[in-house]
Amino acid sequence: MNKLASLGAALALGFCATSANAQATRTWVSGTGNDTNPCSRTSPCLTFAGALSKTAAGGEIDCLDAGNFGTVTINKAITIDCAGGGGGITIPNGGNGINVAA
DSSP: OHHHHHHHHHHHHHHHHHHHTSSEEEEEEOTTOOTTSOOOSSSOBSSHHHHHTTEEEEEEEEESSOEEOOOEEEOSOEEEEOTTTOEEOOOOTTSOSEEEOO
């Protein structure tokens, strides 16, 4: 019975670790990226929305280069830092470029 309890605890911890690692704490966007990428530095996303979906709460999205990274609705604590890359958002007619739904 003790071995069974230990196995159950190990499996439970394994499942928790897997779900906690599902999103990155830091992701990147690039004018040449693709939202099907994992948004890593070497395989960046194209849009802020694409990167946001792959970034953990409290994480950071960085811009690798200048580009128009689309509109985004922010629904969790996040930092978007384009100081080194010069990111931009085209504002839609009668809309907002950045929406915050906290």
